[in-house]
Amino acid sequence: MTDATFAQPIREHLDRFNRTFARQMRSAVPLLNLVVRYLLRSRGKQLRPTLVFLSAGAAGGITDRTSIGAAMVELLHTATLVHDDVVDQAPVRRGLASINALWKNKVAVLMGDYLLARGLLLAVEHEEFEFLRITADAVRRMSEGELLQVQNFRKRRTDEGTYLRIIADKTASLIATCCQIGAVSAGADPAVCQLLGAFGERVGMAFQIRDDVLDYTSCSAILGKPAAHDIREGKITLPLLRALANAPAGQATQIRQLLRSTHRNGSVERIVAFVVDYGGIESAMATADTLVREAIALLEQLPDSEYRAMLAAFAQYTIERSK
Amino acid sequence: MTDATFAQPIREHLDRFNRTFARQMRSAVPLLNLVVRYLLRSRGKQLRPTLVFLSAGAAGGITDRTSIGAAMVELLHTATLVHDDVVDQAPVRRGLASINALWKNKVAVLMGDYLLARGLLLAVEHEEFEFLRITADAVRRMSEGELLQVQNFRKRRTDEGTYLRIIADKTASLIATCCQIGAVSAGADPAVCQLLGAFGERVGMAFQIRDDVLDYTSCSAILGKPAAHDIREGKITLPLLRALANAPAGQATQIRQLLRSTHRNGSVERIVAFVVDYGGIESAMATADTLVREAIALLEQLPDSEYRAMLAAFAQYTIERSK
Numbered sequence: 001m002t003d004a005t006f007a008q009p010i011r012e013h014l015d016r017f018n019r020t021f022a023r024q025m026r027s028a029v030p031l032l033n034l035v036v037r038y039l040l041r042s043r044g045k046q047l048r049p050t051l052v053f054l055s056a057g058a059a060g061g062i063t064d065r066t067s068i069g070a071a072m073v074e075l076l077h078t079a080t081l082v083h084d085d086v087v088d089q090a091p092v093r094r095g096l097a098s099i100n101a102l103w104k105n106k107v108a109v110l111m112g113d114y115l116l117a118r119g120l121l122l123a124v125e126h127e128e129f130e131f132l133r134i135t136a137d138a139v140r141r142m143s144e145g146e147l148l149q150v151q152n153f154r155k156r157r158t159d160e161g162t163y164l165r166i167i168a169d170k171t172a173s174l175i176a177t178c179c180q181i182g183a184v185s186a187g188a189d190p191a192v193c194q195l196l197g198a199f200g201e202r203v204g205m206a207f208q209i210r211d212d213v214l215d216y217t218s219c220s221a222i223l224g225k226p227a228a229h230d231i232r233e234g235k236i237t238l239p240l241l242r243a244l245a246n247a248p249a250g251q252a253t254q255i256r257q258l259l260r261s262t263h264r265n266g267s268v269e270r271i272v273a274f275v276v277d278y279g280g281i282e283s284a285m286a287t288a289d290t291l292v293r294e295a296i297a298l299l300e301q302l303p304d305s306e307y308r309a310m311l312a313a314f315a316q317y318t319i320e321r322s323k
Numbered sequence: 324m325t326d327a328t329f330a331q332p333i334r335e336h337l338d339r340f341n342r343t344f345a346r347q348m349r350s351a352v353p354l355l356n357l358v359v360r361y362l363l364r365s366r367g368k369q370l371r372p373t374l375v376f377l378s379a380g381a382a383g384g385i386t387d388r389t390s391i392g393a394a395m396v397e398l399l400h401t402a403t404l405v406h407d408d409v410v411d412q413a414p415v416r417r418g419l420a421s422i423n424a425l426w427k428n429k430v431a432v433l434m435g436d437y438l439l440a441r442g443l444l445l446a447v448e449h450e451e452f453e454f455l456r457i458t459a460d461a462v463r464r465m466s467e468g469e470l471l472q473v474q475n476f477r478k479r480r481t482d483e484g485t486y487l488r489i490i491a492d493k494t495a496s497l498i499a500t501c502c503q504i505g506a507v508s509a510g511a512d513p514a515v516c517q518l519l520g521a522f523g524e525r526v527g528m529a530f531q532i533r534d535d536v537l538d539y540t541s542c543s544a545i546l547g548k549p550a551a552h553d554i555r556e557g558k559i560t561l562p563l564l565r566a567l568a569n570a571p572a573g574q575a576t577q578i579r580q581l582l583r584s585t586h587r588n589g590s591v592e593r594i595v596a597f598v599v600d601y602g603g604i605e606s607a608m609a610t611a612d613t614l615v616r617e618a619i620a621l622l623e624q625l626p627d628s629e630y631r632a633m634l635a636a637f638a639q640y641t642i643e644r645s646k
Binding site for chain 1 (some may be wrong): 350351352353354355403406429432433434435436438440441443444447450455456457460462463465466467468469471473474475512525593
């Protein structure tokens with residue numbers, strides 16, 4: 001199953017959406033048009049608009065409101081990516097140089113604010129009050145989640161409760177927003193909107209856990225060693241937390257000390273080996289798997305449809321993907 | 324007349340507002356509380372909430388909705404200040420070290436996004452759809468204005484039309500928003516809301532022109548020379564544009580060339596002298612004065628009140644202040 005497969009039942013909607021979106025983004029400021037054109041060219045898999053359309057389909061039917069919701073989440077997501085580039089000082093995004101590297105922090109921050117404002121204005125123009133409520137809350141959760149992660153990074157300490165809260169806020173909130181907005185746009189009952197929101201929340205958490213596992217298991221193309229960016233950056237994620245819980249106390253203490261000296265030769269490799277040896281990978285994936293099972297079980301309360309089937313396939317994909 | 328004088332008719336409202344605001348800002352993330360507490364301690368003259376309350380008073384009467392509007396603009400303004408700190412890499416804001424210097428870009432960008440989201444959520448919670456429309460449009464204009472300025476900075480060229488558009492978008496839009504939201508919160512007619520918006524737009528532009536003039540006329544405390552930050556940063560503002568228009572063509576061309584080499588010894592001083600010699604200061608101030616006259620004339624369409632009087636006094640102050 002490839003990424004594009006999920007979009008299959010809604011391909012036409014997505015194509016029309018993309019044409020409208022490019023037109024809506026036109027601005028009187030030439031620099032803005034240049035940056036927007038660059039962003040549109042380098043756009044990703046469009047998982048978020050796809051989820052909006054699929055959720056609308058599964059919740060009763062795609063309407064004109066669905067495209068507005070899809071445009072909102074796409075703008076919001078792009079705004080957070082542009083701001084993340086400043087935050088992470090990322091030189092590359094989706095294989096292309098980041099906006100930050102090309103136009104510096106100044107343009108990246110302003111551009112993110114602009115995209116956020118455009119997204120909100122879209123909802124305001126169409127009087128989509130409920131969309132606004134859902135997305136503004138997601139923006140709050142995303143920034144809170146990221147800030148909580150910064151704070152824990154400083155202390156080099158995270159417990160599992162904090163970890164789960166961070167990934168729920170920083171990642172799952174936007175996925176949940178996509179599903180919820182899709183359902184709202186279909187005119188679904190509040191119970192159905194909530195159900196799809198809960199589906200998205202679980203899938204989003206599984207998605208992030210899989211990301212965190214891949215950071216341990218996928219090898220850097222150049223060195224053939226695990227990427228382990230998270231450890232290098234002092235981020236403690238689920239595989240490590242589980243290994244620390246499984247290992248004898250003495251070993252765990254040693255690893256906690258190593259975490260403070262990841263700049264030293266061999267430290268990162270020792271931590272990765274520890275996580276593998278003490279079953280951190282399997283244990284984290286078991287949790288992701290449970291979340292996906294729960295998410296798919298929620299879907300079964302909805303009538304059967306090709307949209308519902310693709311939502312279930314997407315849920316499954318989040319934990320099976322290898323990148 | 325001091326800054327605090329404007330707030331005199333609404334002092335009680337403002338005090339109550341400040342107490343509520345601090346409470347509303349509490350978050351479950353300790354780092355956020357720390358940063359928010361820091362921001363509250365270093366808050367400025369609160370001109371923007373003051374304008375919201377005065378406009379509401381002048382437009383018919385302060386209501387519960389007025390405090391919500393004031394909180395929204397305060398959050399929005401603070402968000403833009405925090406983001407400006409990243410953008411300008413400013414080490415100091417209001418005499419204290421900037422959030423950026425203290426917590427790095429990462430926290431500053433996220434914090435700005437968080438404050439923006441909180442502001443929008445406040446309106447959503449109270450179903451203040453009209454507030455949302457006005458503020459989302461202001462956010463769009465502010466980022467567009469800043470981006471237009473970045474773009475013109477690159478070209479080291481600005482004509483007067485572009486300059487006026489930049490200051491309208493980046494500065495006047497938020498002042499206009501304060502006045503308009505105040506009027507809306509008083510339940511005023513659309514015509515009155517528009518009138519107060521137009522008042523704020525003119526006052527905001529005069530405010531920025533005065534800022535740009537002060538950059539030429541106020542002396543740095545240490546060197547006793549004009550600050551001239553704008554020239555050093557390649558920003559071409561109204562005093563220089565007017566001097567270039569007044570001067571003989573040959574002189575103007577020489578100065579345009581100097582603008583490309585402001586790093587050279589003596590260049591900045593020569594440009595400042597040119598602006599003074601060719602009446603750039605007086606000419607720019609005459610425009611600011613006209614804007615303030617127009618703004619005060621608009622107010623005369625409203626019934627007389629202490630609020631209206633303070634709005635007029637504020638308009639006058641924007642061009643008389645020396646810092």
